[in-house]
Amino acid sequence: MAEAVLCDGLDPDDPDAVTLVVVVAEQADHQERAVARLGAYGYEGEDCLYLVRTDGWAERRLDGELLTVDIVAYPALLKRLEEDAERFPERSSADPAALRLLRVEARVDPAAYARAPEVTLVLTAPAGSPAEEAVALVRSGEDRPLVVAPRPE
Template identity: 65%
Template sequence: MAELVLCTGLDPDEPDSVTLVVIVAEGVEGVEGDAADEDAVARLGLFGYEGDGCLYFVQTDGWAERRLDGELLTVDIVAYPAVLKGLEAAADLFLERSAADPEALRLLRVSAQVSPGTYAQAADITAVLTAPAGMPAEQVLAEARSGGYWPLILAPQPE
């Protein structure tokens, strides 16, 4: 099951900066429901372009939509149907639409309780980490901090 965490230490240039991270499981293809959602998001990295220790997902292909309601943070990861074709993912599995652009499909929704003060310090980007199913979030984050996992960086929703 996908997890949402706020953490520090992912940006080696700014180790105290707060980053919003979505952790998804890899290798769950050919399934429906939440696992299909995670699989599609895990494979978005195929469309990312390489940066300095990370992959960037172009905002014209998709983005992360974030909403804070009290202490409940909800993140939707969305992409256009053409991206799903490239991933060989069935677009008909993704019925929900983006709040920012009804042409884009919601691939995954994940929520977590967070401190509004900490969230206010978070960068605008959302990082996605893909790891083996069942790996604890703290272990995934530790591996990412040491360069073991490259995050996929998603821009905020277009304005």
């Protein structure tokens, strides 16, 4: 099951920075699998991959302590992932042409969330693994996150 967590220590330039991380399992349901495969279409950065904002983005909302994160993409990207767009009936709240691939909810400290940058990191872990294991692999440099920005303006 996908998880959203706030983590510190992921930015080597600012180890006290708080980052929002979504952890998915590539062997899970079609929603998590699709998000896990987005990295194949990201472009390489320094120790990370970036999802092009014209392909997809993260939509985030905080209501009290409840954080909702939607990972969305356009049908053209789903076609490249060899995913059937009809399996993703929900639409982006910002652009009805984009499809919601995954929704994750988590209880967070609003003050900590306010310190997080607008980008969301997506990590992939084996099914049943705790999110902390995936985060530890990124911290150690053994894995690279996919950086998903907010919707383009």
